[in-house]
Amino acid sequence: NSLPALYAAWAVLGASMAMTLYEPAFNVLTKRFPQRYLQGITALTLVGGFASTLSFPASAGLLALFQWCGALAAIGGVLIFAVAPLHAWALRGPPQRPAAPAAHARVNGKDDEEADGRADGKADDATLQQALREPSFWLLTATFTLYSFAAAALWAHMMPAFMAKGRSEAQALAVVVWFGPAQVAGRLAYVGFGRWVSSRKLGLTVLGGLPASLAIFALADQTAALLVFAALFGVANGLVTIVRGGLVPEYFGREHVGRISGAMSGISLLARAAAPLATAWLLLAVQGYREMLLVLSVVGLAALVAFAFAKPPRR
Structure with a gap:
């Protein structure tokens, strides 16, 4: 109390x-x-x-x-x-x-311990210090930081954005309720077809869904278009979780995955926490929610560009 x-x-x-x-x-x-x-x-x-x-x-x-x-x-x-x-x-x-x-078991006369390390795949795994020297680490960090910022800003201002379109709370919820099923549908599709798609190719596709969905939400007024926004954002938001979880061990190995992904996610968490307030300040500088959503769409596009340049490091 x-x-x-x-x-x-x-x-x-x-x-x-x-x-x-x-x-x-x-x-x-x-x-x-x-x-x-x-x-x-x-x-x-x-x-x-x-x-x-x-x-x-x-x-x-x-x-x-x-x-x-x-x-x-x-x-x-x-x-x-x-x-x-x-x-x-x-x-x-x-x-x-x-x-x-x-x-x-024995390679070029090396001792058993070193051979075991190589057999376990640990010899090629990057430490956090090594990962920090890779451009791909910072590009991936920028990718998921920008994505987290745009997604958190959308969640914080979604209902006021619907109200600005003249929609009631019930009408807004009738659209938002499709986020969850769309997430599940996207992940189910990945279960069926993911074995043929690398994490990088999946990421290039999924990360394009955020700027596209934000642009649709900004410009659309018809219910059908808003449902397309909900489906696209839900699928992208559901699959980006898999991309984020799979890329760190794929790029940097499994041995130090906790430290490396923790360093990445720490910066993303700061962006997620700052997004609602930063977007509120943005609303003071632009005409309204339509323009705010278009700015967030550009942020999502920047995340896609950063990801496109994040090539796997050579180890």
Whole structure:
């Protein structure tokens, strides 16, 4: 019942989210299942997409039954008594080791330890310091920072943008509700066809979806066009998670994936936090939400350009 307690609760919640959401989960999957990490990331994001789609009606039902305090207690109980034991069960035992070819048991008289390192694929894996010297690291960081900024700004100002188009809250929700199904549909399509598409090619396609969807939202007034915006943004937002999770080990190896992806995501988180306020300032300089969305579309296009120049480093 006090403001300091509220701030403390949110601080603990934020720290917990930083250790349990997609980024750290991707790192755990990559380290524990090195031969199947991309399949694991795809499966995790697919289930996560279903969960986020179902969470809104589930939360509404809990609020109707127990009010906000009881609803939070119920959600906390699920986390403590269901999610935490599942984590402990799924992460039992040591991580899997990459398959080591027999030919690497002894190479040019090198000792067994060095040969094992090469067989595990660790010799070619970049450290954080090495990654920081690669242009591709900074280009990928710029890519996902710009993407996070534009997406966070859109989420923060989406309802006012709908109101500026003369749409009611109910009409806006009738469009926004399609984000979740579109995310799931995009990830399901990737499950079926992803084996034939590299993370880089997928990224070039997916990252084009953000500027295109923002431009459609800025210029469209018809319901059909707004539904196209929802579908395109949902698919792009769903698949960019897979791209981000797969590219770091693909570009820099698996051994130090946590440190490298953590350095990337830290900058992106700052951009995501600053986006709502920065966009509010932008609204003071432009005529309205249409112009703001077009500026965000240009930001998304810049993310695509940065990604196009982020070639895999030679190791």
